[in-house]
Amino acid sequence: MPRKAKDLDWREFFIEQLIRLMGVSAVALVLLIFLFLVREGVPALFEVPLSNLLGQRWYPTFDIYGLLPLILGSLLVTIGAIALSLPLGLATAVFIREIAPDWVREVLKPSIEIIAGIPSVVIGFIGIQLVSPLVRQFSGAPTGLTALTGVLLLAYMALPTIISIAEDALDAVPESYRHAAYALSATQWQTIWRVVLPAARPGIITAVMLGVGRAIGETMTVMMVAGNAARMPLGWDAFLRPVRTMTATIAAEMGEVARGSTHYHVLFVVGLALFLLTFVINLAAALSIFRERRGGGGRFLA
Amino acid sequence: MIPRQSRHCLLIPLLLFLVAGCAPAGPPETVTSITITNVGSDTMVNLALAWAEAYHDLYPHVSISVTGGGSGTGIAAMINGSTDIANASREMQQEEFDQALRRGIEPMPHVVALDAIAVVVNPHNPLDGLTITEISDVFTGGIVNWSELGGEDRPIVLASRESNSGTYMYFLEKVVRQDDPQSFALFSPEALLLPSSEIIGLEVATNPNAIGYDGLGYVTPEQKTLKVAVGGAGPYVSPTIETVRDGTYPIARPLYMYTSGEPTGEIEEYLDWIMSEDGQRIVAELGFVPLSGF
Numbered sequence: 001m002p003r004k005a006k007d008l009d010w011r012e013f014f015i016e017q018l019i020r021l022m023g024v025s026a027v028a029l030v031l032l033i034f035l036f037l038v039r040e041g042v043p044a045l046f047e048v049p050l051s052n053l054l055g056q057r058w059y060p061t062f063d064i065y066g067l068l069p070l071i072l073g074s075l076l077v078t079i080g081a082i083a084l085s086l087p088l089g090l091a092t093a094v095f096i097r098e099i100a101p102d103w104v105r106e107v108l109k110p111s112i113e114i115i116a117g118i119p120s121v122v123i124g125f126i127g128i129q130l131v132s133p134l135v136r137q138f139s140g141a142p143t144g145l146t147a148l149t150g151v152l153l154l155a156y157m158a159l160p161t162i163i164s165i166a167e168d169a170l171d172a173v174p175e176s177y178r179h180a181a182y183a184l185s186a187t188q189w190q191t192i193w194r195v196v197l198p199a200a201r202p203g204i205i206t207a208v209m210l211g212v213g214r215a216i217g218e219t220m221t222v223m224m225v226a227g228n229a230a231r232m233p234l235g236w237d238a239f240l241r242p243v244r245t246m247t248a249t250i251a252a253e254m255g256e257v258a259r260g261s262t263h264y265h266v267l268f269v270v271g272l273a274l275f276l277l278t279f280v281i282n283l284a285a286a287l288s289i290f291r292e293r294r295g296g297g298g299r300f301l302a
Numbered sequence: 303m304i305p306r307q308s309r310h311c312l313l314i315p316l317l318l319f320l321v322a323g324c325a326p327a328g329p330p331e332t333v334t335s336i337t338i339t340n341v342g343s344d345t346m347v348n349l350a351l352a353w354a355e356a357y358h359d360l361y362p363h364v365s366i367s368v369t370g371g372g373s374g375t376g377i378a379a380m381i382n383g384s385t386d387i388a389n390a391s392r393e394m395q396q397e398e399f400d401q402a403l404r405r406g407i408e409p410m411p412h413v414v415a416l417d418a419i420a421v422v423v424n425p426h427n428p429l430d431g432l433t434i435t436e437i438s439d440v441f442t443g444g445i446v447n448w449s450e451l452g453g454e455d456r457p458i459v460l461a462s463r464e465s466n467s468g469t470y471m472y473f474l475e476k477v478v479r480q481d482d483p484q485s486f487a488l489f490s491p492e493a494l495l496l497p498s499s500e501i502i503g504l505e506v507a508t509n510p511n512a513i514g515y516d517g518l519g520y521v522t523p524e525q526k527t528l529k530v531a532v533g534g535a536g537p538y539v540s541p542t543i544e545t546v547r548d549g550t551y552p553i554a555r556p557l558y559m560y561t562s563g564e565p566t567g568e569i570e571e572y573l574d575w576i577m578s579e580d581g582q583r584i585v586a587e588l589g590f591v592p593l594s595g596f
Contacts, residue, residue: 059488061465069491128501133508142457142511145494228464228495242494252497256374256466258381258401 037272044265053269058230058244060253065266069230071273073147073243074216076233077226080151081158081215086208088155089162090197093207096163097170098192109167116160124224127153132225139240145227147243153221158211165210169203170196202289209285216247216278223248246274335363336568342369342376342389343468344499345417345517346557350389352584353576360575364568373468380409380560386569388560391417391468391517409560414576416591418518418541418554419473422503422525424510429453431529431538434480434552440513441478443490448511460493461505461514472555473515515553518546519589546591557590 044053048065055066092112096105131152132144139148173196181191197204227242230249235241250267257264340350347370354366376388381402394402394409402409421437423429429451432440439445441460449455463470479485496502499520506514507524514525518541521527529538532552545551565573575581582592 057491059465061471062486062488128504136509143459143494143505143509145496145505223497224501228497229492230495231491242492244495252464252495253466255371256378258378258398261401 034275037268037275041265041268041272044262044269047262048266053266056232058249060263060266063262065263066230067270067273069232070244070246070249070270071277072233073226073230074245074247074274074277076147076238076243077150077154077222077245078212078216080147080239081154082208082212084151084155085158085162085211085215089159089207089211090166090204092159092163093166093170094192094197097167098188098196109164112160112163115156116164118157120157120218120220121224123153123157124221127221127225141237141240143227143242145225145242146240147226147233148239150222150226150243150245151239153225154215154218157218157221158214161214162207162211165207166200166204169200169207172203173199205285205289209282212281213278216274216281219245219247219251223251228252246270250274335365337365337367338387338569338572339385340366340368340387340389340559341371341379341385342387343373343391343557344370344463345373345391345467345469345520346389346415348519349415349557349585349588349590352588353581356580356584357572357575364572366572372464372466373471374466377409377560380407380562381405383407383562386561387572390558390560391555392471393558394560407562410563410565411558411560412565412573412577413556413593414559414573415557415582415585415593416546416554417557418546418551418591419469419477419515420518420521420541421513421515421528421530421553422506422521423513423528424506424508425524425526426510427453427513427526429528431531433531433534434477435534437530438478438480438487441473441489441493442487443492454510456511458513459505459509459511460490461502461512462489462493462495463499463502463516464495464497469515469517473553476553476555477515518591521589543586543591547594554591 044065048063052063052065053067055064056068057064057066058069092108096108096112100108127149128145132146132149134144135141135146135149135152136144139146141148177195177199178191181195186194222245226245226248228244228248229242230244231241233241233243250270253263254267257267340354342350347368350368354368358365373388373390373392376385376390377394377398379385380388381398383405388409390411393411399409421432427448429448432451436445436451440451440458441462443460445451446458447455448458462473465471474487474489475481478489479487494505496505499516502514502516503520503522503525506512507522527540529540530552531538537550539545539551541551541554546554559573559576561569561573564570577593585592
């Protein structure tokens with residue numbers, strides 16, 4: 001008997017440690033990725049003057065490494081995509097969870113999740129064949145390979161993420177909240193807008209963050225449809241002009257560089273910038289959720 | 303105009319493996335099967351694939367794996383020692399050559415075919431020909447409307463390859479900088495940098511504002527090839543096998559395969575075959591220009 005108990009102890013210990021290891025390794029891996037990016041990127045800071053890195057022109061074959069157009073390009077398409085997909089995605093989630101009859105929900109949910117499974121190169125292909133000519137014809141832009149084309153496709157790709165997570169968040173709001181609202185003679189709309197959505201806010205913010213992650217990290221689609229011109233996307237017509245993102249730059253150029261060259265290190269600086277950007281965005285979201293939780297759950301009813 | 307073969311989507315660097323091991327075990331082979339890796343120029347990838355397939359049919363024990371990615375990619379692979387043959391549509395730069403030497407690799411160029419860069423526009427564009435200077439002004443952003451060249455009142459959209467493309471470098475040096483080593487002219491930042499020849503072709507074929515450039519073998523009937531003149535007085539010349547060979551078409555170049563040092567064994571035999579009549583016939587079939595003498 002004692003031997004068996006000891007066996008069990010040992011197994012318990014082993015499993016506990018294994019789970020702990022997995023938890024720690026998730027964090028450790030992010031840290032290692034960061035360190036790797038720093039290690040490969042830092043030499044660039046010594047080889048290229050900062051004024052060059054902060055410049056407005058990107059001609060890596062001629063040692064002109066201005067990162068601004070790339071950073072702004074990524075921000076432009078990401079912000080555009082989220083501005084488009086957030087209201088759409090949230091409305092869809094509300095419809096699916098709060099309004100649609102059961103059988104509609106049963107059909108809609110899985111079909112939306114299928115969208116998430118379409119490979120990005122396929123979406124890029126559709127973009128280049130269908131969306132980009134339409135953008136050119138309807139906007140009057142000189143070419144259809146524009147930031148707007150990228151925005152439209154990225155919004156489509158971020159939608160399933162936003163919808164699924166937001167729908168889960170709405171689902172997690174206790175039924176008693178809705179009953180309480182109805183008991184106070186709130187209409188369905190008032191219940192959704194004033195009670196359910198505020199209560200689901202942390203989950204919705206998570207949904208937006210994951211959507212942002214999807215949009216800013218997407219590479220193939222943007223590379224195919226956004227034109228990749230490294231111009232400063234600042235004018236009022238920036239959405240109707242081509243744009244070059246950080247991800248497309250890394251994907252297009254990483255294959256060409258000799259290991260250890262200046263261009264190679266600069267591409268890692270681009271990766272580092274991308275990493276830090278997503279990290280800051282996620283941190284901001286986490287902080288806002290954290291503050292919300294500490295503020296107590298009753299605030300939204302006030 | 304030029305015989306061409308249907309080309310399929312090369313949107314992602316194309317990878318083809320010819321696996322010799324798949325052949326059924328017949329009588330015991332005396333030769334061991336070997337694999338030659340061949341990486342580089344996207345312009346040359348279809349040509350390299352056609353060579354690899356034909357050669358494998360002739361000598362089943364030799365497999366040749368062909369990957370695209372751009373001349374820069376091929377040369378980088380050569381420097382990193384990860385390929386036997388690097389395809390390049392431009393010569394290696396001195397910097398690249400030095401990097402290779404530092405790693406104990408002495409790249410050796412072999413001219414395997416000739417290619418012309420065609421300047422293409424949409425078929426609806428009324429223009430027929432341009433001078434090199436005009437093309438240079440267009441691609442540096444000096445001329446931004448077709449009406450400045452006698453065309454319709456439309457904005458000009460530039461469709462270029464990515465900077466890892468040998469075609470990009472060649473066009474930059476030969477056309478944008480007009481062969482002037484002192485020139486520091488660059489492509490306009492507005493130029494679309496497109497990841498493949500197919501996407502350039504698509505943009506030019508569908509967008510009446512567009513002008514692009516690409517290897518002669520990639521020009522489809524949905525694009526209009528412009529005649530090119532060196533000076534304003536002409537003559538304006540279309541790119542054809544004859545005009546490339548006699549040098550009257552100004553934007554033509556050799557295509558290279560680089561090996562590490564003098565090629566030996568199977569690699570040497572492969573290169574010899576490429577430069578034979580059989581190999582050069584494939585060059586013509588794919589719309590490139592065979593070496594003179596074939």
